[in-house]
Structures are given as C-alpha cells and as structure tokens.
Amino acid sequence: MTSTEQAYSAAHLQVLEGLEAVRKRPGMYIGSTDSRGLMHCLWEIIDNSVDEALGGFGSEITIRLESDGSVEVADRGRGVPIDIEPRTGMTGVQVVFTKLHAGGKFDGSNYGAAGGLHGVGASVVNALSSRLDVEVDRGGKTYAMSFKRGVPGVFADGKNAPGPDAEFTPDEGQAELRIIGKTARGVTGTRVRYWADPQVFIKDAEFSLDKLQERARQTAFLVPGLEIVLEDQRDPTEPERVAFRYDGGISEFVDFLASDGPVTETWRIQGGGDYSETIPVLDDRTGHMVSREVARHMDVDIALRWGIGYDTETRSFVNIIATPKGGTHVAGFEQALVKVVRDEITKNARRLKVGNDKLEKDDVLAGLTAVITVRIPEPQFEGQTKEVLGTPQARQIVAQALTTGLKERFTSTKRQDKTETSMVLEKVVNEMKSRISARAHKETQRRKNALENSSLPAKLVDCRSNEVDRTELFIVEGDSALGTAKPARNSEFQALFPIRGKILNVQKASLADMLKNAECANIIQVLGAGSGRTFDLEQARYGKVIIMSDADVDGAHIRTLLLTLFFRYMRPMIDAGRVFAAVPPLHRVVVLHPGKKPNETIYTYSEAELQTLLKKLDRSGRKYQDPIQRYKGLGEMDEDQLWDTTMNPEHRLLRRMTMADAAEAEAVFELLMGNEVAPRKEFIVEGASQVVPELIDM
Structure with missing residues (x-):
C-alpha cells in the first residue's frame, strides 16, 4: 500500500450541511455566477409570487431594483406560512428559506401546477445572498425574518438604511419570527428583499432591465389579469416605472410576437390528457419514501398563426416557466403539426400541383408564430434551470391535442376557416418548391x-x-x-x-x-x-x-x-x-486657377459641406466656377467623374x-x-x- 493510499481515510471526507453545498457549487443550482445566474435567482423569487397569482391569490406583483444593489419582490398572495412546521419545529418562513427541497408544491394540494416546482428556489437565493429580508402579512400582522448568507439572525440597522454590512447577530436555536407591524384585516402578501453576495457572483454581474421587462411582459401574457410592475431605482435621478397587464392570454402573446403580415388569424387550440407515473412519495406512517403510481392530468393550450414571412418564432412554457431549449412538449407539437399538414397536402395534391416532392419540417414552420403552454403537476425538467422539459408523456398528449384541433380547423365548413387553411397549404407548398429549387440551384451553380x-x-x-x-x-x-x-x-x-x-x-x-x-x-x-x-x-x-x-x-x-x-x-x-x-457626391465645385495652371475639381457630399467649402474659398480669395453643378442623378456624371467619386476603391465613400x-x-x-x-x-x-x-x- 502506497503512502498516498495510507494517508486517505474517512477523515478526509467532507460533509456539507444545510446551504453550504449551494455556496460551494452554485453553478449546479443556478447555472452560472455571471449576470445569467444573477437573473436566474431573481426569476426564482418572482416565480413563487406568480404561482400565488396562478392559484387565484393576488393580482399584482411589484419588482423594484434598488440603488444599493438590492432587489425587492412584493406580492399580494397568501403569504409564506408563519406557523410551526411539525417535523422540523421551525416556522414556515425559516423552512422555506433555509431548507433545500422544502416547499408547498410537492403534493399538489396547494398548487395544481406551479412554476417553482423543485422547492429549492427561495433557499438557494438565500444561500447566495449576503443579506435577505422577508416580510409576511398574515392575520392582521406583519412578520419579518432576516438572513446573512443563509443564516437567520438580526441586523442592527438602527436609523441607517438596511444593508448587508450592518452588524449581524445570528439566532441561536430556532430562529425568531419577529412581529414588526399591523395590517388591515384580509391583507396578505410577501415581500422579499435581498442583496446578491459579491463573494459568489462575478464583479460584472448585473440585473438587466431589458430582460426583466421581457420576462415580465411574457408572464403577464401567460397569466391573464395579472399586473406586473417594474421599478428601476438604481439611478435615483432617472427612476423608471413600467407596468404590464394583458387579458387576452397567449392569443394576444402570438399577435405581439408576430412581426410579419398575416396569412391566418391566430388559432387557439386547447386540450389535455390523463396519464400515470410512478414517483417516490413520503409515507406518513413509516416516514420513508415509497414508490407509488399516481394519476396525472395535463392541460394543453396552444396559439399559432402563419405569416407571409419565413422566420419561425416558437415559444414554449411549462407552468408559465419558459423552456427555451424545448423538450417533449415541443417535440409533440412539431410532430403533430408536420403530420397534419402533410396529410392535408396529400389530400389536395392535384390542386396544389405537388407532384412527388417531399415536405420537410422547415417548410411547415416557415412564417409560423406559436406559443405552446402546458400545465402539469411535478414536471420532469433537465436540471434546476428548467430549460428543457423531460416528461415523456407530454409528447403524446400535446400531439393528440394539436392533431384534434388542426383537423377540426382543416375540415371546418366556415368560409374564413376554408380560406385560411387553403392559404396555409399554398404557403407551405411554395416554401417546399422554393427550397427544392434553391437546393437544385445551389448544387448546379458554379x-x-x-x-x-x-x-x-x-x-x-x-x-x-x-x-x-x-x-x-x-x-x-x-x-x-x-x-x-x-x-x-x-x-x-x-x-x-x-x-x-x-x-x-x-x-x-x-x-x-x-x-x-x-x-x-x-x-x-x-x-x-x-x-x-x-x-x-x-x-x-x-x-x-x-x-x-x-x-x-x-x-x-x-x-x-x-x-x-x-x-x-x-x-x-x-x-x-x-x-x-x-x-x-451632390456638388461639383471647379476652383479656378490663374494662368496656365489647371483648374481644381472638388466634390462635396452634403449641403453643409458645400457651404463650408465656399466660405473657405471666399476667405482665401479663390474664385470658383458659377453656377455650381448639382448632381441629381448618376447619369449626369461622365465616366471619369463617376469612377473617381463613387466607384474607385481608393477615393469612394461607402456606407x-x-x-x-x-x-x-x-x-x-x-x-x-x-x-x-x-x-x-x-x-x-x-x-x-x-x-x-x-x-x-x-
């Protein structure tokens, strides 16, 4: 046995407890420690407030970027629970903000389909913050708790503005949930303010107002009736405030995203399906996790339209959480879309003059703008960043819902539906023929x-x-x-x-x-x-x-x-x-020289440049030919003038x-x-x- 093997023992094994693992490997939880990871933390807090609105609790969320680098998210939901959680003996506030994989979104009794599904969002943000303050309005009172890098305690702010550098006293034992005020009867809600930890995030990491506005607008589309207010106080001299509220749902979202002229109106297709899956469930009697088969239901809501352009704009969401890299729900959408359109083109092959050409996915997607949303309890995401949906059953359910909806549209006897479906088929066939023609041209072009x-x-x-x-x-x-x-x-x-x-x-x-x-x-x-x-x-x-x-x-x-x-x-x-x-050039100025010296030709490219030249010539006593030639067209130049001024790479100006x-x-x-x-x-x-x-x- 070598000395290295002898020196390696159980004493060298490190056990990270509580939130230490998050601070040790933040990238595992938020993807990165740059601006992208900083924004991801903010999404986690915002998503918790949005989930309350999805459940019908509260219709306004305020997000405020403060001048001291902190950010506050306030809602009028039910408020984080303040009573004692029996298994830990902690208040609900402390459990939510200090325990990984703890939350009210696991059994489906409190949230049918929520965005903050993994139960780690608030605790991870707390772990990666130099300070986090949470205030909860419930039962006519306002409760508060503060944390320093995930540890509960009290900051001695005094009369100074709150900040992470204030003297901090950690709580011993169970943290105290302080009562700091009273509220009117029936008023509930949660306010979370935190300072991202500079020990974790890189120096250049910052909140992007543009991305925040984009996300707020997107969420307002996905949750009709919800108003999201953004306040940027980082520059007190020029504060910004913008509010988003839309009542039209994803149909209005598609109209917003579409930038080209319409071939069809926005089509709305809704459906759903049931499935079962085996998941680990906590047994109340034994206290152990056991595998059980549970019944699930998935709701599907799709809005789409074709435009005259060829760019494709597809947005997908799971419980209002964006999945920019797609997943099984997008795969099901594309599979059904291509199959239905291909079948319809086959039925109308003679009228469309298709021949033996084969339709491809890109032909169908050209000019398409679509928003695909699914609501599903406990979806399987690939990683905490939730960019890809992995739930396998979503593919078939989305495909079936879209197939049913599209077939109803293509077989409809309404005049507008017949006109629009016919235009869609013609557009897709034209895209296919254009692709085939361009490919043949590219292969033969020399x-x-x-x-x-x-x-x-x-x-x-x-x-x-x-x-x-x-x-x-x-x-x-x-x-x-x-x-x-x-x-x-x-x-x-x-x-x-x-x-x-x-x-x-x-x-x-x-x-x-x-x-x-x-x-x-x-x-x-x-x-x-x-x-x-x-x-x-x-x-x-x-x-x-x-x-x-x-x-x-x-x-x-x-x-x-x-x-x-x-x-x-x-x-x-x-x-x-x-x-x-x-x-x-716009003008040709011929400067006259006395004697046998040849005249000089100067070209100017704007009225201001001409006036400056003439003043300079007048001051120096130099004469020029009058009237000055003004070019209104390239045909007014002779070949030498055109070459010298516009085509000669050594002298010309190009924009x-x-x-x-x-x-x-x-x-x-x-x-x-x-x-x-x-x-x-x-x-x-x-x-x-x-x-x-x-x-x-x-």
Missing part, C-alpha cells in the same frame, strides 16, 4: 461569368475575376446609370446589374409574389446563394453588394426597397457586413449596412414597410418637424 452561364440574366454585366472576396456587384438604378457606370468600372472585379425603377416591397408581399417578381428573382439569381432559409453565404458570387442609387427621394426609396429584400430573404449578407450603399439587433430591425422594417398604415402614418407625423425642406431632394 462560378461562371455571363458568357459561360446562360442562366444568368442577360442584363448582368459581369466581371472577369473568380476571386469572390475581391469582387463587387453594383446594383444601379436604370439604364442611364448603367450606360455611365459600364465604361467607368474596373471590369476586372466590378460587376453591374441594372434594375428598372422601384422593385416590389417584399415586406408586404408573399413569398410567391416575390418569386414571381422579375427584378427580385433576378437579384437573387445573380447573387447565386439562394434565398430565405436556404440562403448559403458561401455560395454568394460576389464579396460585396453595393447599392448605387441617385441622391434624391426616389433613389432613397429604391435603396430602402432593396435593403428590405436583403433583410427579408438574404439576411446573412447584412449580418456578414457585405451590403453597402454608395455615396455619390456599410449593419444590424445590431435583429428584433429591433424587424420592428423598424415592419413599421416603415409593412401592411399596417396607421403606425407608419403616426411615425411620419411625429417626425415631420425634423424634416428640412431644403434638403428633401438629397
């Missing part, structure tokens, strides 16, 4: 110039180089601009493609209409990388796409329509920073089109280019005062 590839549009003026990173495609406005740009370009690496006027507004049009539009289809074909879900950035034939339009209102409109096409159907090009707008936030960009495109006229009119009216009439044609 890097060829216009002479070698007869499938490319005849009006494409291609370049000679095969080096994609070096090449540039200029989309120019009309034949007049093409006539000037063609002799001006460097034919080695610069290609030209003219468009005729304003292309289709694809934000308002369906996929089928976009594909039928010659200009849109030609641009997609010239780029050679497909469109929508099948777009492959590596197959793009050009390294840069440069929109070169006139410096007037029509040119700006054409540029906007082209950007809408790229955003909607070729977004990876924007994400990769490969879409640009050319910046042609790179970027997108910092896809959701925000989606909202802006829908506002400015979508079907809803009223929001756009409001935007124009509100911004009218900022328009400078003298610059309106620039």
